Amino acid sequence: MIPIPITGAGVVSAVGIGKRQSLPALRSGTTGIAPVRYLTTDDTDFLVGEVPLSNDAMRASLGLPADAVVSRTSLMGILALQEALEQAGLQRDDLRETVLISGTTVGGMDCTERFYREFLSDRHDHDAYVAIHDCGASTDAIAAYFGGFSFATTLSTACSSAANAVILGANLIRAGRASRVVVGGTESLSSYHLNGFNSLMIVDRAPCRPFDRTRAGLNLGEGAAFLVLESEASAKARRAQPLTWLSGYGNACDAFHQTASSENGEGPYRAMCRALELAGIGPEKVDYINAHGTGTPNNDASESTAIRRVFGDSLPPVSSTKPFTGHTTSASGSIEAVFCLLAMEHGFIPANLNWKQPDEACLRPVVSLQEGVRLRHILCNSFGFGGNDSSLLFSQIG
Amino acid sequence: MERKVYVKSLARISACHPDPDYSGMFSVMEARRMSRLMKRALASSQQALSQAGLAVPDAVITGTGLGCIENTEHFLKSLTGISDQPLRPTHFMQSTHNTIGSLIAIRLGCHGYNATYSQGAVSFESALLDAFVQLQMGLLENALVGAFEEMTPDFAAILAKTGRTGAVLPDGRLSETAVSMVLGTSPEGALCELAAVTLCSPAATGHLTRSACMARYGDNFCLSALGICDAVDLLRKEHLEMVRFVNDHETTQATTELKSVCGK
Numbered sequence: 320m321i322p323i324p325i326t327g328a329g330v331v332s333a334v335g336i337g338k339r340q341s342l343p344a345l346r347s348g349t350t351g352i353a354p355v356r357y358l359t360t361d362d363t364d365f366l367v368g369e370v371p372l373s374n375d376a377m378r379a380s381l382g383l384p385a386d387a388v389v390s391r392t393s394l395m396g397i398l399a400l401q402e403a404l405e406q407a408g409l410q411r412d413d414l415r416e417t418v419l420i421s422g423t424t425v426g427g428m429d430c431t432e433r434f435y436r437e438f439l440s441d442r443h444d445h446d447a448y449v450a451i452h453d454c455g456a457s458t459d460a461i462a463a464y465f466g467g468f469s470f471a472t473t474l475s476t477a478c479s480s481a482a483n484a485v486i487l488g489a490n491l492i493r494a495g496r497a498s499r500v501v502v503g504g505t506e507s508l509s510s511y512h513l514n515g516f517n518s519l520m521i522v523d524r525a526p527c528r529p530f531d532r533t534r535a536g537l538n539l540g541e542g543a544a545f546l547v548l549e550s551e552a553s554a555k556a557r558r559a560q561p562l563t564w565l566s567g568y569g570n571a572c573d574a575f576h577q578t579a580s581s582e583n584g585e586g587p588y589r590a591m592c593r594a595l596e597l598a599g600i601g602p603e604k605v606d607y608i609n610a611h612g613t614g615t616p617n618n619d620a621s622e623s624t625a626i627r628r629v630f631g632d633s634l635p636p637v638s639s640t641k642p643f644t645g646h647t648t649s650a651s652g653s654i655e656a657v658f659c660l661l662a663m664e665h666g667f668i669p670a671n672l673n674w675k676q677p678d679e680a681c682l683r684p685v686v687s688l689q690e691g692v693r694l695r696h697i698l699c700n701s702f703g704f705g706g707n708d709s710s711l712l713f714s715q716i717g
Numbered sequence: 718m719e720r721k722v723y724v725k726s727l728a729r730i731s732a733c734h735p736d737p738d739y740s741g742m743f744s745v746m747e748a749r750r751m752s753r754l755m756k757r758a759l760a761s762s763q764q765a766l767s768q769a770g771l772a773v774p775d776a777v778i779t780g781t782g783l784g785c786i787e788n789t790e791h792f793l794k795s796l797t798g799i800s801d802q803p804l805r806p807t808h809f810m811q812s813t814h815n816t817i818g819s820l821i822a823i824r825l826g827c828h829g830y831n832a833t834y835s836q837g838a839v840s841f842e843s844a845l846l847d848a849f850v851q852l853q854m855g856l857l858e859n860a861l862v863g864a865f866e867e868m869t870p871d872f873a874a875i876l877a878k879t880g881r882t883g884a885v886l887p888d889g890r891l892s893e894t895a896v897s898m899v900l901g902t903s904p905e906g907a908l909c910e911l912a913a914v915t916l917c918s919p920a921a922t923g924h925l926t927r928s929a930c931m932a933r934y935g936d937n938f939c940l941s942a943l944g945i946c947d948a949v950d951l952l953r954k955e956h957l958e959m960v961r962f963v964n965d966h967e968t969t970q971a972t973t974e975l976k977s978v979c980g981k
Contacts, residue, residue, distance in 0.1 A: 439871060439874070449876065473835050515809030
């Protein structure tokens with residue numbers, strides 16, 4: 320495929336608001352994972368990666384009224400989108416030719432779980448929140464804040480939602496259906512999915528340790544990130560400077576189990592192969608893999624097997640940034656994509672924090688920060704429940 | 718050169734299209750674990766694939782506005798203490814929107830492209846657009862595209878509080894949708910051509926509209942999928958050259974154009 324220019328990126332996560340706060344955290348190995356601070360939940364024992372702002376603080380910084388009916392998912396999405404549009408130099412009038420594609424699964428669940436008892440009663444105080452429950456409504460709220468997108472849609476493939484939003488956007492550009500797309504995902508923590516993941520016994524109450532022999536589960540996180548992708552012609556016409564290029568992508572289904580990953584990593588294997596094939600490069604060209612690496616025994620073993628199948632004996636450096644942010648579920652694909660862009664621009668590989676003991680079933684990740692490296696091609700993995708596996712390839716051109 | 722895209726087959730379950738006999742389709746264990754929506758999704762997918770003479774599609778692309786709302790409610794009720802049932806992991810893992818599309822893929826052993834859209838009233842058109850573009854580009858030869866929406870008495874009551882009463886039909890039944898469609902790039906045996914899918918198009922005139930479909934099917938996020946099936950019926954029954962379906966939902970709009978494959 321002809322690589323697609325990326326002309327803007329924005330991110331919010333537990334390691335900070337914007338790229339400016341994220342970069343020093345990633346370099347210094349400063350995690351954003353901490354005890355629950357903002358989430359309303361009975362069980363405050365969990366370690367989570369929360370975006371360090373309350374909903375009120377986000378409303379205020381976005382100039383929204385204090386009583387605006389808006390979910391945390393949308394608020395974080397607006398913050399990240401704002402940064403991406405600013406960097407791309409896009410004004411409101413430019414959005415008419417721009418498609419918004421977001422990924423989320425939680426949507427307005429953080430509000431629904433708070434008001435659900437009331438929804439079922441005769442009280443009407445929070446009825447307005449019913450309309451913002453569904454995933455699409457959270458994207459509509461983001462679109463409405465900026466106004467004027469040509470249309471908006473929402474992917475909901477659990478933890479690969481944002482990566483799949485990037486893929487749809489890329490296909491729309493390649494097909495000539497859009498000259499510009501803003502793609503990514505946003506997901507707030509909710510008591511619903513924190514308890515859900517915990518009921519599946521894949522949440523670790525200690526800091527997560529992807530690829531470590533003692534790994535015992537994930538820490539949940541939250542956040543949002545968006546990328547501006549545009550056709551070469553659109554970027555040239557606006558004299559927009561590409562940060563980097565999307566050169567390949569793959570989406571495949573593990574078709575194995577609704578939550579578990581297959582032992583041979585068939586889905587991840589196919590997704591990575593497809594991304595390389597589309598880019599027309601061999602695996603030896605990949606300089607770094609930002610792994611899905613959640614810290615669950617099953618995911619990390621399956622992903623390691625898949626990576627070994629693709630790369631054989633010469634694995635490129637691999638790390639998971641989930642010990643920084645927690646697993647940001649639907650948003651992880653775009654948040655980690657922005658981290659890859661930062662790594663490429665500044666020539667570093669973030670460390671896979673908390674790794675100590677090798678595991679035969681797993682690859683050995685990069686455990687300390689690598690500086691001064693040239694990263695021409697970076698593969699970024701996102702795998703979701705249901706075996707919805709996607710892989711994105713970012714490349715420096717020229 | 719863009720390829721043409723055809724509707725090869727379709728299967729549906731709605732207020733006007735009764736459930737098939739599920740006995741024999743699933744093992745006792747499977748049947749117990751599966752929600753009504755999942756049974757419908759699997760049954761309609763299988764029917765559409767058989768009609769199209771396809772065993773495993775290149776892609777499974779689905780749309781759903783609320784996802785598996787029944788399992789979501791079970792989990793929410795345990796979480797908020799409304800029910801004394803303990804939190805059940807099955808309810809959680811079967812409450813994500815993509816659980817339907819992934820279950821279809823698991824059942825078919827389909828490792829191909831798999832995606833789920835949840836964009837309110839244009840969830841189905843979003844799925845259709847994804848498939849349409851990839852088929853046109855030649856990235857796919859065929860695709861199984863579905864729209865799946867279920868409703869519960871509790872959620873219907875919640876919607877009614879906010880003035881949305883269409884979730885319940887006049888006879889008391891709930892408005893639900895299960896539509897499976899096989900799209901492909903070869904015209905052999907096609908029901909019609911899928912000529913255009915446009916999201917948020919300026920208000921076009923349609924032969925059929927979403928709002929007009931409400932009288933038959935009630936209102937749910939995947940209503941437009943039933944409307945598009947009706948548009949296929951209309952095109953074929955009336956021997957029309959082209960039929961345009963307009964999704965005239967108040968917040969999001971879409972237009973779908975179907976063309977006849979006969980008499981050319």
